[in-house]
Amino acid sequence: MNASNGINGVHLSPGQRSWMRFKANRRGYISLWVFLILFVLSLFAELLFNDKPLIVSYNDELYFPFIKMYPETTFGGDFETEADYSDPYVRDLITAGSNWAIDPLVPYSYNTINFTSELPNPAHPTSNNWLGTDDRGRDVFARLVYGFRLSVLFAFALTAIGVVVGIFAGAIQGYFSGRLDLIMQRLIEVWSSMPELYLLIIFASIFQPSIWLLIILLSLFGWMGLSDYVRAEFLRGRNMDYVRAARAMGLSDVAIMRHHLLPNSLTPVITFLPFRISGSILALTSLDFLGLGVPPTTPSLGELLSQGKENIEAWWLSLSTFIVLVGTLMLLIFIGEALREAMDTRKN
Amino acid sequence: MAEKLIQVKDLNVTFKTQGGDIEAVRGVSFDIGHSENVAIVGESGSGKSVTALSMLRLHDPKQVVYPDGKVIFNDQDLLSVSENAIRSVRGQDISMIFQEPMSSLNPVYPIGVQIQETLQLHKKLGKEASRKIAIDLLDRVGIREPHQRVDAFPHMLSGGQRQRAMIAMALACGPELLIADEPTTALDVTVQQQILELLQDLQKDTGMSVLLITHDLNLVRKFADRVCVMHEGRIVESAETDTLLERPQHDYTKYLLDSEPDKRIAEITPKHEAIIKADNVKVYFPIRKGFFKRKVDEVRAVDDVDLELRKGETLGIVGESGSGKTTLGLALLRLVDSTGKIRFKDQEISEYREQQMRPLRRSFQIVFQDPFASLSPRMTVEQIVGEGLKLHFPELTRQQRDQRIIETLREVGLDEGALWRYPHEFSGGQRQRIAVARTVILEPDVILLDEPTSALDVSVQKQVLGLLSDLQVKHQLSYLFISHDLRVVRAMSHRVIVMREGKVVETGDVEDVFDNPQQAYTRELASASLYH
Numbered sequence: 001m002n003a004s005n006g007i008n009g010v011h012l013s014p015g016q017r018s019w020m021r022f023k024a025n026r027r028g029y030i031s032l033w034v035f036l037i038l039f040v041l042s043l044f045a046e047l048l049f050n051d052k053p054l055i056v057s058y059n060d061e062l063y064f065p066f067i068k069m070y071p072e073t074t075f076g077g078d079f080e081t082e083a084d085y086s087d088p089y090v091r092d093l094i095t096a097g098s099n100w101a102i103d104p105l106v107p108y109s110y111n112t113i114n115f116t117s118e119l120p121n122p123a124h125p126t127s128n129n130w131l132g133t134d135d136r137g138r139d140v141f142a143r144l145v146y147g148f149r150l151s152v153l154f155a156f157a158l159t160a161i162g163v164v165v166g167i168f169a170g171a172i173q174g175y176f177s178g179r180l181d182l183i184m185q186r187l188i189e190v191w192s193s194m195p196e197l198y199l200l201i202i203f204a205s206i207f208q209p210s211i212w213l214l215i216i217l218l219s220l221f222g223w224m225g226l227s228d229y230v231r232a233e234f235l236r237g238r239n240m241d242y243v244r245a246a247r248a249m250g251l252s253d254v255a256i257m258r259h260h261l262l263p264n265s266l267t268p269v270i271t272f273l274p275f276r277i278s279g280s281i282l283a284l285t286s287l288d289f290l291g292l293g294v295p296p297t298t299p300s301l302g303e304l305l306s307q308g309k310e311n312i313e314a315w316w317l318s319l320s321t322f323i324v325l326v327g328t329l330m331l332l333i334f335i336g337e338a339l340r341e342a343m344d345t346r347k348n
Numbered sequence: 349m350a351e352k353l354i355q356v357k358d359l360n361v362t363f364k365t366q367g368g369d370i371e372a373v374r375g376v377s378f379d380i381g382h383s384e385n386v387a388i389v390g391e392s393g394s395g396k397s398v399t400a401l402s403m404l405r406l407h408d409p410k411q412v413v414y415p416d417g418k419v420i421f422n423d424q425d426l427l428s429v430s431e432n433a434i435r436s437v438r439g440q441d442i443s444m445i446f447q448e449p450m451s452s453l454n455p456v457y458p459i460g461v462q463i464q465e466t467l468q469l470h471k472k473l474g475k476e477a478s479r480k481i482a483i484d485l486l487d488r489v490g491i492r493e494p495h496q497r498v499d500a501f502p503h504m505l506s507g508g509q510r511q512r513a514m515i516a517m518a519l520a521c522g523p524e525l526l527i528a529d530e531p532t533t534a535l536d537v538t539v540q541q542q543i544l545e546l547l548q549d550l551q552k553d554t555g556m557s558v559l560l561i562t563h564d565l566n567l568v569r570k571f572a573d574r575v576c577v578m579h580e581g582r583i584v585e586s587a588e589t590d591t592l593l594e595r596p597q598h599d600y601t602k603y604l605l606d607s608e609p610d611k612r613i614a615e616i617t618p619k620h621e622a623i624i625k626a627d628n629v630k631v632y633f634p635i636r637k638g639f640f641k642r643k644v645d646e647v648r649a650v651d652d653v654d655l656e657l658r659k660g661e662t663l664g665i666v667g668e669s670g671s672g673k674t675t676l677g678l679a680l681l682r683l684v685d686s687t688g689k690i691r692f693k694d695q696e697i698s699e700y701r702e703q704q705m706r707p708l709r710r711s712f713q714i715v716f717q718d719p720f721a722s723l724s725p726r727m728t729v730e731q732i733v734g735e736g737l738k739l740h741f742p743e744l745t746r747q748q749r750d751q752r753i754i755e756t757l758r759e760v761g762l763d764e765g766a767l768w769r770y771p772h773e774f775s776g777g778q779r780q781r782i783a784v785a786r787t788v789i790l791e792p793d794v795i796l797l798d799e800p801t802s803a804l805d806v807s808v809q810k811q812v813l814g815l816l817s818d819l820q821v822k823h824q825l826s827y828l829f830i831s832h833d834l835r836v837v838r839a840m841s842h843r844v845i846v847m848r849e850g851k852v853v854e855t856g857d858v859e860d861v862f863d864n865p866q867q868a869y870t871r872e873l874a875s876a877s878l879y880h
């Protein structure tokens with residue numbers, strides 16, 4: 001690759017060269033696009049999977065039920081409560097005469113129960129519920145999409161917190177070393193011997209389980225594995241000549257850590273990144289599976305899996321969740337692999 | 349008996365790599381007679397070590413192909429004999445010593461056991477008999493108290509002793525040919541000389557032949573009967589040593605011989621102001637033991653040193669490894685803690701804390717020995733060179749900064765195409781230029797040059813030294829020039845201090861100290877270094 005060396009007169013900035021290296025890994029590059037498309041689509045899940053119409057034109061006025069709550073009386077109904085758009089009565093009201101409604105792609109949200117189905121729940125895939133319904137009659141496809149979004153966002157948040165805290169702790173230990181390092185290392189040993197799962201169980205019974213509680217609890221423990229590696233890299237790096245040269249130049253400790261040690265200590269961080277993200281998704285899934293995770297109304301992959309276990313004959317539950325889970329993890333790992341190559345400045 | 353001990357005929361060596369085949373050695377032919385010393389001289393990458401390793405077929409067969417060529421020893425071609433046959437030659441008829449004695453000795457066995465191993469293998473000797481021979485051998489290579497030393501582990505020996513132990517191992521079976529691959533490069537000058545003398549004595553006693561591989565033409569002068577000069581995989585010239593050194597035929601040989609650094613430094617008069625003045629500088633490292641880390645002893649790395657450095661002057665600091673010369677340099681720049689007084693221009697900086705030092709840091713810069721370790725591998729040249737500018741000249745705009753970076757790169761002999769590249773894309777000499785650019789761009793007063801050229805090939809060395817001299821004259825820089833290489837110090841310095849075990853042994857004008865040394869240690873050092 002001549003262009004990336006800048007040999008043929010084109011001078012690429014470091015960022016552009018990293019991008020070239022990333023693109024050179026076809027599998028990772030394609031995975032990135034597939035993942036991004038899926039993820040962006042899932043971010044707009046409310047527009048695609050919803051039991052409320054996107055736009056309603058009623059008596060020449062425009063309403064946006066998918067973001068705003070309108071009582072049934074708005075559309076000439078009887079109740080003061082929010083309109084149930086799947087009710088045939090309401091449906092008739094908003095589509096009668098010159099009124100019209102634009103519906104989303106799939107008329108089910110993650111918590112919409114399909115009361116019209118004649119099949120017992122969990123119902124196998126039909127033309128209405130493309131991937132069937134779960135044991136409460138909720139659409140599996142919709143739950144998978146919302147669950148995927150929640151899992152990915154959760155994993156990103158957890159990984160980001162873990163990486164930032166881990167790098168910070170490791171950097172401080174490695175750079176200043178000596179007594180500070182000794183004390184922090186002992187604290188980490190004590191902290192890491194706390195039984196994480198028991199704590200989760202205890203907290204799940206004290207507090208209302210929620211996604212935020214999970215992020216906080218898992219973050220408390222998630223940074224330690226990484227900080228050890230970063231600490232080792234900093235310990236090694238602080239005695240290198242280029243760090244001495246930077247000190248001789250008069251750079252402050254923070255600048256040395258940021259510009260000199262950090263980029264050279266990122267190898268373990270980048271290497272573990274895809275595994276941390278997929279590990280976080282798995283953590284959420286397994287906690288949900290055990291019933292220690294998010295509340296039951298929240299769409300989650302783990303809850304679907306546990307339903308699949310309970311209704312083993314309902315193959316559409318476990319199989320579709322399995323495919324989503326494996327697909328996500330694989331995409332993330334392929335992207336991580338390409339990212340690792342992209343960050344390696346020595347590779348061309 | 350054949351006329352020649354070993355004949356290498358038209359040897360070609362090709363390495364198979366992912367990026368294609370690399371021809372490391374191309375059509376090399378030479379021979380070594382009985383009891384003859386032959387030297388192969390060349391710079392790094394010339395194929396000299398590859399040639400030596402090929403003679404014993406020590407390369408990984410998966411990576412190396414020998415398209416043609418013969419190595420004839422005792423009427424057999426070592427390149428085509430069976431694996432068993434060559435194994436009986438290795439260590440017994442032809443043995444080898446390497447550059448780095450620490451890594452070529454196995455750290456988990458005593459040296460005696462390692463010497464005995466070859467004896468037991470080739471001579472089928474028992475434990476007791478081989479141990480006796482091992483002790484004899486250690487005695488012969490000049491290791492004192494061989495009865496105790498035979499049970500010593502490699503880390504308990506000094507570098508010179510380790511190399512002696514390696515030689516003892518190599519001699520164990522009375523080889524007919526000893527291949528010495530850069531046997532002295534990793535050692536201090538005085539030790540280098542002792543090792544070479546030892547090799548010469550042993551060669552006379554045993555009547556073996558020695559093939560010396562080295563990058564240093566000057567080592568060869570006294571040692572070898574004949575010299576082959578290698579360049580890019582070919583022998584460009586080969587002749588009797590005296591003939592070759594007196595009347596070199598090939599341009600490359602002339603170039604190598606000419607790569608001795610020239611002396612071109614500006615005159616310094618006492619009216620030049622003193623930049624650094626240091627009194628009673630001491631750096632002691634405590635040795636702590638036990639649970640409570642009590643201080644039991646201390647290492648006196650720098651012990652009571654006084655010195656003065658004037659504007660535009662180079663002060664050479666000379667000494668062997670462990671003499672404290674680098675620590676002294678770092679102490680003067682306040683990068684290690686020290687006691688004593690250090691004055692920079694009219695400021696007393698010895699009591700300054702790091703925060704007070706920071707604005708002054710621009711004035712003190714360092715160029716390190718190893719250009720591979722001193723540049724951060726994840727930063728581009730633009731970032732490396734520009735970093736100090738951002739810090740010390742924050743008023744510059746981006747354009748002005750880029751302008752300065754490009755000007756400085758040109759000044760050190762690099763073009764602006766280097767800006768966006770990473771250090772690993774440059775050769776050793778170019779990297780050292782980048783390291784120099786990083787320091788010069790800050791317009792410093794003092795640059796600490798810590799063995800700036802010892803990791804470089806001789807010809808590159810000369811270019812970098814020339815660059816440093818030019819920069820000194822142009823910018824009126826003061827250099828603290830640390831080196832173990834007396835020739836380089838002599839060419840670069842106005843004055844010199846000689847250090848040993850943390851103390852200054854001798855100090856004065858460089859010519860006086862080297863031509864007329866007052867102290868025994870300086871004499872020893874000078875004769876070892878200028879021994880050619």
